[in-house]
Amino acid sequence: xxxxxxxxxxxxxxxxxxxxxxxxxxxxxxxxxxxxxxxxxxxxxxxxxxxxxxxxxxxxxxxxxxxxxxxxxxxxxxxxxxxxxxxxxxxxxxxxxxxxxxxxxxxxxxxxxxxxxxxxxxxxxxxxxxxxxxxxxxxxxxxxxxxxxxxxxxxxxxxxxxxxxxxxxxxxxxxxxxxxxxxxxxxxxxxxxxxxxxxxxxxxxxxxxxxxxxxxxxxxxxxxxxxxxxxxxxxxxxxxxxxxxxxxxxxxxxxxxxxxxxxxxxxxxxxxxxxxxxxxxxxxxxxxxxxxxxxxxxxxxxxxxxxxxxxxxxxxxxxxxxxxxxxxxxxxxxxxxxxxxxxxxxxx
Amino acid sequence: xxxxxxxxxxxxxxxxxxxxxxxxxxxxxxxxxxxxxxxxxxxxxxxxxxxxxxxxxxxxxxxxxxxxxxxxxxxxxxxxxxxxxxxxxxxxxxxxxxxxxxxxxxxxxxxxxxxxxxxxxxxxxxxxxxxxxxxxxxxxxxxxxxxxxxxxxxxxxxxxxxxxxxxxxxxxxxxxxxxxxxxxxxxxxxxxxxxxxxxxxxxxxxxxxxxxxxxxxxxxxxxxxxxxxxxxxxxxxxxxxxxxxxxxxxxxxxxxxxxxxxxxxxxxxxxxxxxxxxxxxxxxxxxxxxxxxxxxxxxxxxxxxxxxxxxxxxxxxxxxxxxxxxxxxxxxxxxxxxxxxxxxxxxxxxxxxxxxxxxxxxxxxxxxxxxxxxxxxxxxxxxxxxxxxxxxxxxxxxxxxxxxxxxxxxxxxxxxxxxxxxxxxxxxxxxxxxxxxxxxxxxxxxxxxxxxxxxxxxxxxxxxxxxxxxxxxxxxxxxxxxxxxxxxxxxxxxxxxxxxxxxxxxxxxxxxxxxxxxxxxxxxxxxxxxxxxxxxxxxxxxxxxxxxxxxxxxxxxxxxxxxxxxxxxxxxxxxxxxxxxxxxxxxxxxxxxxxxxxxxxxxxxxxxxxxxxxxxxxxxxxxxxxxxxxxx
Numbered sequence: 015x016x017x018x019x020x021x022x023x024x025x026x027x028x029x030x031x032x033x034x035x036x037x038x039x040x041x042x043x044x045x046x047x048x049x050x051x052x053x054x055x056x057x058x059x060x061x062x063x064x065x066x067x068x069x070x071x072x073x074x075x076x077x078x079x080x081x082x083x084x085x086x087x088x089x090x091x092x093x094x095x096x097x098x099x100x101x102x103x104x105x106x107x108x109x110x111x112x113x114x115x116x117x118x119x120x121x122x123x124x125x126x127x128x129x130x131x132x133x134x135x136x137x138x139x140x141x142x143x144x145x146x147x148x149x150x151x152x153x154x155x156x157x158x159x160x161x162x163x164x165x166x167x168x169x170x171x172x173x174x175x176x177x178x179x180x181x182x183x184x185x186x187x188x189x190x191x192x193x194x195x196x197x198x199x200x201x202x203x204x205x206x207x208x209x210x211x212x213x214x215x216x217x218x219x220x221x222x223x224x225x226x227x228x229x230x231x232x233x234x235x236x237x238x239x240x241x242x243x244x245x246x247x248x249x250x251x252x253x254x255x256x257x258x259x260x261x262x263x264x265x266x267x268x269x270x271x272x273x274x275x276x277x278x279x280x281x282x283x284x285x286x287x288x289x290x291x292x293x294x295x296x297x298x299x300x301x302x303x304x305x306x307x308x309x310x311x312x313x314x315x316x317x318x319x320x321x322x323x324x325x326x327x328x329x330x331x332x333x334x335x336x337x338x339x340x341x342x343x344x345x346x347x348x349x350x351x352x353x354x355x356x357x358x359x360x361x362x
Numbered sequence: 363x364x365x366x367x368x369x370x371x372x373x374x375x376x377x378x379x380x381x382x383x384x385x386x387x388x389x390x391x392x393x394x395x396x397x398x399x400x401x402x403x404x405x406x407x408x409x410x411x412x413x414x415x416x417x418x419x420x421x422x423x424x425x426x427x428x429x430x431x432x433x434x435x436x437x438x439x440x441x442x443x444x445x446x447x448x449x450x451x452x453x454x455x456x457x458x459x460x461x462x463x464x465x466x467x468x469x470x471x472x473x474x475x476x477x478x479x480x481x482x483x484x485x486x487x488x489x490x491x492x493x494x495x496x497x498x499x500x501x502x503x504x505x506x507x508x509x510x511x512x513x514x515x516x517x518x519x520x521x522x523x524x525x526x527x528x529x530x531x532x533x534x535x536x537x538x539x540x541x542x543x544x545x546x547x548x549x550x551x552x553x554x555x556x557x558x559x560x561x562x563x564x565x566x567x568x569x570x571x572x573x574x575x576x577x578x579x580x581x582x583x584x585x586x587x588x589x590x591x592x593x594x595x596x597x598x599x600x601x602x603x604x605x606x607x608x609x610x611x612x613x614x615x616x617x618x619x620x621x622x623x624x625x626x627x628x629x630x631x632x633x634x635x636x637x638x639x640x641x642x643x644x645x646x647x648x649x650x651x652x653x654x655x656x657x658x659x660x661x662x663x664x665x666x667x668x669x670x671x672x673x674x675x676x677x678x679x680x681x682x683x684x685x686x687x688x689x690x691x692x693x694x695x696x697x698x699x700x701x702x703x704x705x706x707x708x709x710x711x712x713x714x715x716x717x718x719x720x721x722x723x724x725x726x727x728x729x730x731x732x733x734x735x736x737x738x739x740x741x742x743x744x745x746x747x748x749x750x751x752x753x754x755x756x757x758x759x760x761x762x763x764x765x766x767x768x769x770x771x772x773x774x775x776x777x778x779x780x781x782x783x784x785x786x787x788x789x790x791x792x793x794x795x796x797x798x799x800x801x802x803x804x805x806x807x808x809x810x811x812x813x814x815x816x817x818x819x820x821x822x823x824x825x826x827x828x829x830x831x832x833x834x835x836x837x838x839x840x841x842x843x844x845x846x847x848x849x850x851x852x853x854x855x856x857x858x859x860x861x862x863x864x865x866x867x868x869x870x871x872x873x874x875x876x877x878x879x880x881x882x883x884x885x886x887x888x889x890x891x892x893x894x895x896x897x898x899x900x901x902x903x904x905x906x907x908x909x910x911x912x913x914x915x916x917x918x919x920x921x922x923x924x925x926x927x928x929x930x931x932x933x934x935x936x937x938x939x940x941x942x943x944x945x946x947x948x949x950x951x952x953x954x955x956x957x958x959x960x961x962x963x964x965x966x967x968x969x970x971x972x973x974x975x976x977x978x979x980x981x982x983x984x985x986x987x988x989x990x991x992x993x994x
Contacts, residue, residue, distance in 0.1 A: 052530070052531065053596050057494065118444075120501075122503055125502055125504065132458050165484075186797075227594070236596070237578070
């Protein structure tokens with residue numbers, strides 16, 4: 015099967031790339047929504063993400079690839095393994111790559127949440143649970159292209175699981191509950207219908223992409239695409255080195271993240287901005303805070319500064335604004351304006 | 363807009379040229395179906411289209427495709443399109459057997475999509491994702507599989523109106539947009555036999571196109587020309603490049619020459635042009651010439667995202683070049699670009715710009731993309747849209763077949779369970795449990811509510827009111843035929859009054875209109891507030907509202923009923939801004955004797971389509987509204 019186009023070879027689209035990197039660095043930021051023009055490399059960027067992620071430590075015998083340090087009670091299989099080990103023993107671990115799972119349109123519910131293995135049921139009458147896409151995406155990313163075309167009943171399901179971090183399947187008298195914590199990544203074209211607010215809210219960051227206009231960038235895009243199609247191996251070899259650099263940056267950022275400090279003055283600014291914009295609930299504040307921290311870590315900084323806030327406020331907040339009947343500018347512009355009003359350039 | 367005179371003006375040679383271009387498209391699609399995405403063929407069903415399809419079929423077989431055209435029926439189910447479990451085989455063999463869908467079967471062939479303009483967006487999205495990925499991702503019925511499939515799409519567009527087009531997703535990914543509607547049977551050559559390529563060169567081209575190289579100068583020229591034609595999409599650039607490669611491969615060359623590039627641009631980019639490069643052919647009257655060097659005089663409709671300064675720069679460059687006729691030899695990238703541009707221009711469809719001007723006006727402001735009667739997924743009626751798990755309650759319909767299908771694989775498990783529990787097994791009966799239940803889903807087209815908001819004030823002079831009434835009556839008849847609902851609100855004095863609540867009764871409507879008195883102030887703000895309230899209520903009831911304002915837009919009664927123009931205008935503007943968030947379709951017919959800025963500004967705030975109709979009679983108004991509502 016063809017390989018994915020490398021992340022580092024994507025020309026421009028810095029906002030989108032940054033949002034994806036932040037989500038890769040800290041999953042608690044809560045997913046990325048990429049909306050915008052057609053043919054701007056939305057899906058290319060998300061699919062390329064898989065190659066950038068550092069491997070993760072998993073429990074070897076657990077089908078859900080759980081974290082060995084996860085608390086007891088989250089995963090039935092790990093719990094069972096722990097009981098077998100008795101006291102003092104350690105779970106066997108293995109490194110696995112972080113999953114980036116596609117949820118294609120037209121997927122049926124049973125494949126999303128998992129179902130009984132039809133073959134086993136037929137051949138031996140056995141009831142064996144076969145994990146679905148949500149289980150596969152555990153600790154990784156779940157990508158939905160054309161997210162606004164996803165069928166309603168699947169959206170409901172996703173919202174539910176994304177909120178609880180666990181997936182419950184009841185079938186043929188079997189009841190299975192397994193952890194399903196994943197980062198939602200969605201892309202789509204806003205002209206084809208809006209997202210339900212409940213789903214919109216699940217995304218930590220939202221970015222808008224536009225077709226690049228600058229002729230040089232346009233030439234570069236088709237040139238690279240041509241090279242990629244003609245000689246994939248060579249192309250990958252060149253860009254893998256660049257991808258390596260980004261991977262190292264993510265890894266360093268992950269290490270740094272717990273030590274990144276946010277002082278009280280900065281916290282106040284976050285609250286100030288959110289209340290000024292009138293974002294609903296606490297989610298906006300929390301996401302902004304986490305995203306700022308992750309961004310600082312990505313930059314290799316120990317403290318969050320006002321520059322980090324300014325850079326990340328638009329993607330963290332723009333999809334959480336209420337419509338204002340007296341102001342018809344786009345929500346991104348409104349966030350920017352609020353930043354300028356509240357924190358004029360002199361803050362240095 | 364379709365313009366009959368213009369169509370007739372197209373000369374015989376131009377028609378032949380169009381046909382030959384169509385034949386070349388067929389050849390290219392056979393050479394690289396997947397890399398070129400496909401073709402959108404706009405043509406009514408008839409001998410011309412049949413002949414093109416026959417030619418395509420012939421060429422495809424020569425090129426080595428065995429079953430070249432696989433038809434995708436309208437309203438195909440996901441199961442047939444993507445694939446799913448083959449229940450029969452699965453039960454028979456005791457092993458899960460996957461049934462391939464149509465998309466998987468199309469590998470290395472062409473998918474024929476009849477009535478492409480009517481294919482529902484979900485199905486288009488699935489086709490398109492297979493096109494993008496080169497594989498079909500099946501996550502259905504317990505099966506998880508990826509199947510490689512590289513196909514191209516032949517979308518038959520039978521739309522008549524301009525807004526009836528195949529979904530933009532597929533238009534973006536198909537290299538070629540052909541319009542054969544301008545051709546009649548008599549315009550075609552006697553036979554296409556002379557244009558049938560030999561099998562060997564087709565097959566060689568199929569093998570070699572991927573090795574063809576493109577020089578950087580050619581790429582620069584390609585991007586430059588796209589810029590001049592106002593083609594923004596990167597996909598279009600890629601498709602043009604791939605087309606050039608196929609053309610080169612067909613000529614047994616290993617590098618794209620300027621001739622190939624020219625041809626590719628004429629085939630792929632010209633039909634997508636959103637503006638005319640400045641040396642437009644003189645007969646194009648409606649096209650504002652870009653000969654002016656002042657940036658302020660930019661007046662042609664540029665695609666909204668195009669950066670002015672950059673374009674300006676290009677123009678200047680182009681301007682400088684214009685005096686020296688571009689020579690046939692392409693030495694510098696600029697010269698190459700000019701040369702190609704000339705060829706590209708010649709291939710721009712004649713009626714393109716007239717049509718463009720229309721379409722630019724019609725972009726709905728919020729991009730809600732709804733046609734007459736937005737689509738609603740419901741549970742009661744409409745076109746079947748598959749099934750989902752759920753209980754048949756609250757008016758939902760049980761899908762018996764799907765429920766049985768869901769239950770069948772688990773019979774053995776259930777039997778064993780019953781045995782173990784010591785219960786008697788009902789002989790010869792299928793055991794169905796709660797989780798098997800499937801309910802039907804439908805897609806229904808919602809009804810449209812056309813609401814007229816008529817200015818009955820003194821400022822809309824009495825005779826205007828009479829015309830408005832006449833227009834509304836004519837429209838009512840039209841709406842009646844379409845079984846749409848209508849409502850009429852009038853405003854005068856200090857209030858807006860819903861004189862006709864949403865109804866389908868023609869008689870009622872006529873009666874309401876005939877008693878409509880005129881005179882008094884213009885409480886525009888109230889009219890806007892109240893009409894949108896009625897519209898949003900009707901939306902909650904499942905109707906798709908469209909609003910038609912007939913007014914001169916000169917408010918003089920404020921929201922609180924007090925007279926005074928400035929306050930009244932301010933209130934009206936505020937109401938319009940608030941109302942614009944509903945994103946309803948609306949039409950603003952300016953009835954003032956001379957078109958005024960007030961009306962235009964209000965329409966812009968509301969996001970309405972603006973139609974000044976200073977001296978139109980009832981007939982013209984009703985025609986304008988019909989046109990406008992179809993598109994707005």
